[in-house]
Amino acid sequence: MNVTTFSRSPRVYTPANALDAHAEQLQAQTLGDLLNGDPQASQQRAEELRFTLDAHHVDLHVDFSKQRVNEHTLALLLDWVRSCNLVEKRQAFFDGAKVNPSEQRAALHMAARWPEGETPPGGMQDAVNFCLAQRQKLADLVERLHAREWFGATGQSITDVVHIGVGGSDLGPKLISEALGSRPSQTHVAVHYVSTMDGAQLLPLMERLDPATTLVVLASKSFTTADTRFNVHTTLTWLSEALEIDVPTLCRHQLIGVSSRPDKMTEFGIPEAHQLVFEEWIGGRFSIWSPIGVSVAMQLGMATFDTLLAGAHAVDRHFLETPLEANIPVLMAAIGAWNTQFLHIPTHAILPYDGRLSSVPAYLQQLEMESNGKSVGLDKRAVTHATCPIIWGDVGPNGQHAFYQLLHQGSHTVSADFIAVAGREEMAEGELGEALHAQEQLTLANCLAQSQLFALGDDAIPAVARGAMAQGYRGNQPNSVILMKRLDGFNIGALLALYEHKVFVQSVLWNVNPFDQPGVELGKQLATQLYQQMTSDAENGADACDAVTDPSTQALLERIGAWRQ
Known part of the structure; x- marks a missing residue:
């Protein structure tokens, strides 16, 4: 065979x-x-x-x-x-190539921490120049606040800052504020962070902060994020009702905008002098080095903020050259x-x-x-x-x-x-x-x-302890x-x-x-549809389940509706 x-x-x-x-x-x-x-x-x-x-x-x-x-x-x-051609791709990254192909953008967050006077890679120079200009504007705003020359709508000096953002517009500044501002003696101005969509972080602030001396930082790359938009609306409503001052006036005196969309900040009523801009080529989760960090600088001072950028830049050089x-x-x-x-x-x-x-x-x-x-x-x-x-x-x-x-x-x-x-500065004697x-x-x-x-x-158990330890x-x-x-x-x-x-x-x-982050978008769209449905149904007294496509969500909506009545 x-x-x-x-x-x-x-x-x-x-x-x-x-x-x-x-x-x-x-x-x-x-x-x-x-x-x-x-x-x-x-x-x-x-x-x-x-x-x-x-x-x-x-x-x-x-x-x-x-x-x-x-x-x-x-x-x-x-x-x-x-x-995988890392060396070539690393150079293209620093040169400003469009390493984000889905959005046809570069990713140049390194430009936000590039020091003045140090020549950047060829394709980064314009980005560095833009970032340096915004950093100077940020420093001017911080100096004005620390000099107690920033006055709210009633003429009183600002004492507290409420930073409103979510994701990259919140996690980075909050981390640095906690890490370096753990003691009141290290801070110039008190900064409070608000990110949760439900308003729970705002309520205690409304009870203890003076609305006449509170400055709001609205940090949103797109200026359309629902979480941030609702928190800002609630905050401005609180300030307006407490001070009996209209919202447009408050926007001129007690609101700073940080975004990649200056047109939307202007439309919202924030004066150009109080707008800080970072470009689309800085992603939200890479943005602590950009004007998103303004609240860190307000709390800890520009010198500390500059050291943050310098430390990151040292790693940029190490990554690029080692x-x-x-x-x-x-x-x-x-x-x-x-x-x-x-x-x-x-x-x-x-x-x-x-x-x-x-x-x-x-x-x-x-x-x-x-x-x-x-x-x-x-x-x-x-x-x-x-x-x-x-x-x-x-x-x-x-x-x-x-x-x-x-x-x-x-x-x-x-x-x-x-x-x-390894060690920390001495905080006490004896x-x-x-x-x-x-x-x-x-x-x-x-x-x-x-x-x-x-x-x-x-x-790892020492020989003498074996038999005596689990x-x-x-x-x-x-x-x-x-x-x-x-x-x-x-x-x-x-x-x-x-x-x-x-x-x-x-x-x-x-x-x-x-x-890019396409996976975060669909959930937001579904939430918007459900929110619109819930609010319209509440106003009209209609059944809140017309547009729901699965029985689990339908039953939850019914339970929420019954309890909220």
Whole structure:
């Protein structure tokens, strides 16, 4: 009998295929093997996976040694990075190429932090000039406020600022305000942030702020976002009724607009002198460096705001000029993609060990998931592998009393970034200073211990304690440790810029557009239709379910209607 045989064609080599094969081989090697194997090799590996950025007042240290990578992994990852033409795409990014093809725009948020007098890449000069002009206008407004020369509609000096925005128009400024303005002694003006659609954040402010001395910052790139529009309407109604002054007058005296749409700000009644503009080529989640940060400058002063920009710019230069092998955002991105795409780890925890950084997880959720949470590539084809992981987290010491139990002894694999501050300025002397210093040391010890336990599991338990302690710590959870020498404008600016460039590099690896967000639009449209239906039905007394297409939503509308009657 004749038997026809078929030979299998050899798999075509690509860096991604090589990484797939390497991941299968590495599964048999634990982090314990990598960290505590041959002493000399482990020590050398640890040294090669530590990187320090100490330029232009920035002091950041990143340790990748608790990641599930070895020398061969890094070589393959860098081959992958090069095969995706990152170097050329990085240059095009800084040169102002239209890296956002769906909206036919550049993405030049780096221009907003480019210093005066330093020559930018060729295609960025006009953008830098525009941003410098707006930064000067912002500084003039801040100086006027700090000099107590900004008067409300009744002639009284402004004492409080209510910043109204959502998403990128809220998360960045709020993060910086919390991180650097944690003590009243550090602030010039009190700033309050309002973002929630339901008005719950406004109500307590209306009860305790003086409407005659309250300035409103309306921050909205499109100037059409429903959340912001409704909050501003309610705020202006409160001011108008409390002061018995018409809204147009209040807009002239107690309202600043920050948007990419000066025409809409003018139409709203904001005078040109109180308008700050950023262009369409700055995305909302990349906009803290733009006039969106005006409330940070009002609260903390222009000097602090300038250090924020300088820290981010130092990372821009590092990203643009440093070889890939030592380029921190490139390595962050490649290792993160390795965890998600090849080790199949679906979630990534952000665990800051400093209460002043409590908003970092929420900020990075938007930055990473809104940017790279895509399933369609630039070639319009479906992406066939995982892209951005689910980003989540909390202040580390709080998490230790909440979800760390699952991370240590549950069945889920996660990756993590531990973020810590090595030291802070002395705030007190004597016994009080010693007590605060002890708390700081305990926090750092917990950060390092948890990073170690994530990686090593039961192997981290000292030999003398085994048998006396519960075991079952799974370990093998890859994590990085990011240390800041101190928490100041330079370092927090650098930290956020590291993550921005990480997002860009991963978008290149995954071939997605990180600068659009089509997935957020449909929900807004459906909500608008339901809102219009609910309000018109309430006015007309009609059945509120005519346009609803599913029985679940219909039943919920009926319940809401019954209770609201």
